[in-house]
Amino acid sequence: MLTPRLECIVSHVRGRVVGDIGCDHAYVPIQLVESGRAERVIASDLNRGPLEAARRNIEKHGFSDRIETRLGGGLSVLAPNEADVIIIAGMGGELIEEMLRADEETAKKSHLILQPMNSQYELRKFLILNGYKIAAEDMALEGFKVYNVIEAHFGGAEPFEREFDYQIPPCLYGHRYFKNLYAKKKREFEKIVHGLENASDYNKEKYELYKYFLKELNEIENI
DSSP, X not given: XXXXXXXXXXHTOOEEXXXXXXXXXXXXXXXXXXXXXXXXXEEEEXXXXXXXXXHHHHHHTTOTTTEEEEEOXXXXXXXXXXXXXXXXXXXXXXXXXXXXXXXXXXXXXXXXXXXXXXXXXXXXXXXXXXXXXXXXXXXXXXXXXXXXXXXXXXXXXXXOSSGGGGTSOGGGTTSTTHHHHHXXXXXXHHHHHHHHHTOSSOOHHHHHHHHHHHXXXXXXXXX
């Protein structure tokens, strides 16, 4: 059974060949094939242990002919145009950015499903500043944790109107988990602002930026 986070990722995927980078136990690839959302999946992991666990799971479900496992890191396990859709989930936003930079040609030729565990603001900025369009966003909730899922593809980048929108895109305002995201961001911004106020090494630029984020956040509280 998939967790809400993984279910959310799966719901955004449909392609002939899908690459799952960092597949862990291959729960997502198995569900993609089982549900008909993918004809074939290339499941990769940097570590042999998780990849062996994934291979056993795949064999158990009888999908060895449709799910291929590959050992390796990032998008280097894929050739450009090999996958219609590439999933990079369960990793930090900065690591996802590194992967997209390292294999730019491959990244730009596929539809991307990204699920950053942190640094969502920085990842959105990277995508848009490097020519990617954010096609859709979604969220999943597990306990008190809010997870963002970002769909993007190269071409037609549309910058947000305000710097704050890179923190909480307007498309998420009506989401059923908006209040959870709001609470998470409020805690995050307040912690950063209070930390900077009490820091001996005062970063004025960062302080002003997060004061601005907090002000804008308070203005959308009742949306």
